[in-house]
Amino acid sequence: MVWELQQLEQLQDQLLQWYTQNQRPLPWRASRDPYRIWLSEVLLQQTQVATGLPYYLRFLERFPSIQDLAVAPQADVLKAWEGCGYYARARNFQRAAQQVAEHGFPKSYADWLELPGVGSYTAAAVASIAYNLPHAVVDGNVRRVLGRLLAQKNPSSAELQTWADTLLERNQPGIWNQAVMELGAVVCSPKNPRCSACPVQQNCLAFKTGQPQDFPAAKTRAAVKEIYAVALIIGDSQHVYLEQRPKTGLLAGLMGLPLEPFEPPQEFKELKELKELKENQENQENQELALERLSRRLNITSSTYLGTIQHRFTHRLLELHVYLGNDEGSILTRSRVANYALATLDHKVLGLLKGTLEDKVQGSLF
DNA sequence: AATACGGGGTG
DNA sequence: CACCCAGTATT
Numbered sequence: 001m002v003w004e005l006q007q008l009e010q011l012q013d014q015l016l017q018w019y020t021q022n023q024r025p026l027p028w029r030a031s032r033d034p035y036r037i038w039l040s041e042v043l044l045q046q047t048q049v050a051t052g053l054p055y056y057l058r059f060l061e062r063f064p065s066i067q068d069l070a071v072a073p074q075a076d077v078l079k080a081w082e083g084c085g086y087y088a089r090a091r092n093f094q095r096a097a098q099q100v101a102e103h104g105f106p107k108s109y110a111d112w113l114e115l116p117g118v119g120s121y122t123a124a125a126v127a128s129i130a131y132n133l134p135h136a137v138v139d140g141n142v143r144r145v146l147g148r149l150l151a152q153k154n155p156s157s158a159e160l161q162t163w164a165d166t167l168l169e170r171n172q173p174g175i176w177n178q179a180v181m182e183l184g185a186v187v188c189s190p191k192n193p194r195c196s197a198c199p200v201q202q203n204c205l206a207f208k209t210g211q212p213q214d215f216p217a218a219k220t221r222a223a224v225k226e227i228y229a230v231a232l233i234i235g236d237s238q239h240v241y242l243e244q245r246p247k248t249g250l251l252a253g254l255m256g257l258p259l260e261p262f263e264p265p266q267e268f269k270e271l272k273e274l275k276e277l278k279e280n281q282e283n284q285e286n287q288e289l290a291l292e293r294l295s296r297r298l299n300i301t302s303s304t305y306l307g308t309i310q311h312r313f314t315h316r317l318l319e320l321h322v323y324l325g326n327d328e329g330s331i332l333t334r335s336r337v338a339n340y341a342l343a344t345l346d347h348k349v350l351g352l353l354k355g356t357l358e359d360k361v362q363g364s365l366f
Numbered sequence: 367a368a369t370a371c372g373g374g375g376t377g
Numbered sequence: 378c379a380c381c382c383a384g385t386a387t388t
Contacts (some may be wrong), residue, residue: 044383048375051382085372088385119385139383181383190381192377218380222369250371313372344373 002150002163010170011149011203012176018199019179024049027056029117029178034105034130035097040118041125042093046086049185055084069094070101073301078254078341087341092117109135120161129174136164136196137177141184146283147216148188151205154217182255185206195252226317230259230290232300233323237350239334241327242342250316255340257349259320262290287321296334300325311345322349 003011023029026049028040036051039059043052047296059080063069069077074094081090096115106112112123124135136142145164155163169176187194193212195201204214234241242255264283295303303323311318337350 041383046371046381046382046384047373051374083373085374086384088371092385117385121384125383137383140381141383144381178383185383190374221380248370252371313373315370 002166003345008167009205011167011200014203015179015183015200016169016172016175019175019182022184022186023178026053030214032130034126037130038122038126039093041122042089043287044083045089045122047084066097066100075341078342079339082341083344085344087251087343089117091175091253096268107131109133125177126179131132132172132174134168134170134173136161136168136174137162137181138172139181140173141181141188143216144190145180145184145188148206148212149192149200149204151209151215153215155203199212208337224312224317226264227261227265228319228321229259229350230287230294230321230323231257232291232298232323232351233257233302233306233335233349234300234325234327234332236300237337239336240335240350241332242335242340250313251343251345254343255335256342256346258294260294260297262286275359276353291321295325298327300326301328309345309349309352311348318345320345320349322352324353 007026017169026040028036040052042055042115043055043059047055062076063072063079072094075092077090077094078087079085084090096117099115100106106115109123109127113120121137121139124137127133127135130138138157143155143160143163146152146160146167150163152159164180167180182197182199189196191213195204195207195212198204203205204212206215209215232241241258243258245251245254245256247253254283261288292301294300303325306322306324309318309320309322311320
């Protein structure tokens with residue numbers, strides 16, 4: 001066992017008392033409605049509280065009950081999620097809500113785990129917070145707090161779950177889970193942890209080392225892959241031709257501007273000084289071919305180069321060459337942009353158009 | 367065990 | 378820029 005019983009109880013008391021006095025007044029903490037708890041947990045997956053909070057409030061206003069969510073058009077749900085990222089969360093949440101609306105809320109951790117979009121973290125969070133069941137959450141905050149308490153550089157997820165289970169205060173598991181996460185969010189932060197304000201400082205092995213920020217070690221992340229595409233704007237920033245993205249891959253299933261990917265030459269990214277000119281030329285050719293494929297698919301007869309956008313996703317860097325297409329006769333349907341859930345990428349591209357039109361009269365572009 | 371999957375906050 | 382965020386699903 002990692003902690004002596006006496007030390008364990010002291011640690012629990014210290015953290016719970018701190019949480020009682022220092023917790024942020026977050027709206028989902030004012031309720032034990034499983035729907036609201038669940039929504040908050042899904043919205044906050046890989047999303048900071050400050051970012052997720054306005055989505056939480058707007059989502060509940062639009063879908064006050066799980067029945068409202070279950071019967072809504074999926075497009076409405078995605079619109080409420082617009083800009084928040086990881087859009088599979090929204091689709092899974094609605095699908096799960098439809099199951100719950102029919103069969104009722106799960107009453108056990110194992111049954112929560114069955115729902116789409118509910119993994120070990122969310123199942124434990126809802127089970128503990130809404131149902132007072134003794135399941136310990138392990139999220140990024142818990143990983144950091146436990147990694148520091150035990151001075152672990154590279155804790156495995158199995159180890160973390162074991163330690164979290166041991167530490168769990170079983171009389172109020174929901175409060176306890178939130179207390180550990182709160183500590184990780186506001187005191188035991190990744191950089192410059194505020195150890196002087198920490199209620200469990202004397203039980204922290206990382207603090208004893210004098211270098212608490214070194215625990216746990218930063219996760220090694222896969223290199224960001226560069227990807228390339230051309231985009232065609234047919235219309236203006238308010239009304240534009242949109243199409244649905246493929247069901248898998250980047251921004252899967254969302255509506256968006258038509259894109260056509262292209263491959264840069266193998267050594268393009270390395271930008272060797274001697275070869276730079278030649279490879280840029282080659283890249284240009286692949287780009288033109290992509291624009292031709294896209295134009296042919298949409299029956300676009302001519303287009304004007306607007307500019308190039310760099311958009312960084314967590315794991316991709318997209319270089320997007322944007323063209324304004326001339327749809328002679330306005331064959332293609334223009335959708336009202338405000339009615340669709342567009343990715344931030346698409347809004348950025350449309351913003352490029354807006355900036356261009358400030359300098360030029362639209363008619364002069366052709 | 368690694369990778370895909372958004373977008374934004376933070377130092 | 379690097380790292381992280383109240384992770385999950387897929388490979």
